[in-house]
Amino acid sequence: MTQSGDAGGERHRETRDRSHEIAQCLVVLLAGLALRLPFMWSQGYPSDTRDYAQWSWKAATMGIHTLYEPSAGVACDNHPLVLYPLRVVGELYERLTEPAAAPPDRPAPLLLFLLRCPAILCDLLMGIVAYAWARRGLGHRRSIVVLALVVFNPAVFCDSALYGQVDSIHAVLALAAAMLIDRDRYRWGWAVLGLAFMAKPQTYVLGPLLAIVTFRRFGWRALLEGGLACAGGMVAVGIPFLAGGTTSSLTHYMISIAAIHPMVSMNADNFWWLAAGGRAALLDDASVLPPLASLGMPLNYRHAGLFLLLILHLPVWRRVWQTPRAPAVLAWAAVSVVVFFNVCTQMHETYLYL
Secondary structure, three states: OHHHHHHHHHHHHHHHHHHHHHHHHHHHHHHHHHHHHHHOOOOOOHHHHHHHHHHHHHHHHHOHHHOOOOEOOEOOOOOHHHHHHHHHHHHHHHHHOOOOOOOOOOOOHHHHHHHHHHHHHHHHHHHHHHHHHHHHHHHHHHHHHHHHHHHOOHHHHHHHHHOOOOHHHHHHHHHHHHHHHHOOOHHHHHHHHHHHHOOOHHHHHHHHHHHHHHHHHHOHHHHHHHHHHHHHHHHHHOHHHHHHOOHHHHHHHHHOHHHOOOEOEEEOOOHHHHHOOOOOOOEOOOEOOHHHHHOOOOOEHHHHHHHHHHHHHHHHHHHHHHOOOOOHHHHHHHHHHHHHHHHOOOEEHHHHOO
């Protein structure tokens, strides 16, 4: 009787402690949401919020599969996974207001608010994923600090709430993929990484790093299974295009990304911005060394950036090979992202946020 009573008391204490931990996490999340609310009605980065508003209108009225077709004067230049929450926003906005006959040129405050909701939700989810990953090794008290550091990080807050960007969507997917692989759920991790690949191209840089982790810890078969799971996640995102007969437009977009913003730098203060003397409008297919081009050996800024990316990643991949577990993997993933941002061309200022 005493043993059963002790066991019951222990379970009660565990339940109580767990409830307190959840309550503390909710306080942090709600405070983070409250911080963002006043900015959710603002214009943000005007050209981008206008694009998101027009894509949400087209996705809701014509379907996701039409977004890469130049119909109704609207064509998308963003990855397809982002279009799913935009469609939900577009349909919800039409239910709350009168359906528009044409894409909005200047989004109304209500639409601006709704457009920010998916990214802000992902801000909070990113904090939850970081907390869950850290808790196993650090315990609750330190992990809630991790949660707060993510939720109240100025870069995270400004990107979604102030500028109205959607970078937290692919960021939370990439973080979740890394956590799942680290916790031996590599099939799910690679499937989620496939979704991240279809959300933003900067997530590609994490592919080789997580492939090394998977191979070192689980072997060739796991790497193959992970690759198939990744392909499955990517194909799942493309189902509306397959069903709508517009796969060719999606494929054309995916293989011609480099031609969309072919500049040395797209407002990113990185190595190439400095090397080009601040000439952001310089095309990245311009020759770095004109004398070589005259000899039939062209080397443009884009090629040079990719070469530097490869060379600088070799020591990163070597370190990950040696220590394929968190927190080392997280640290080297951060280095990988910083290298990618600084040496590749066509970088936007938000591409450091991954």
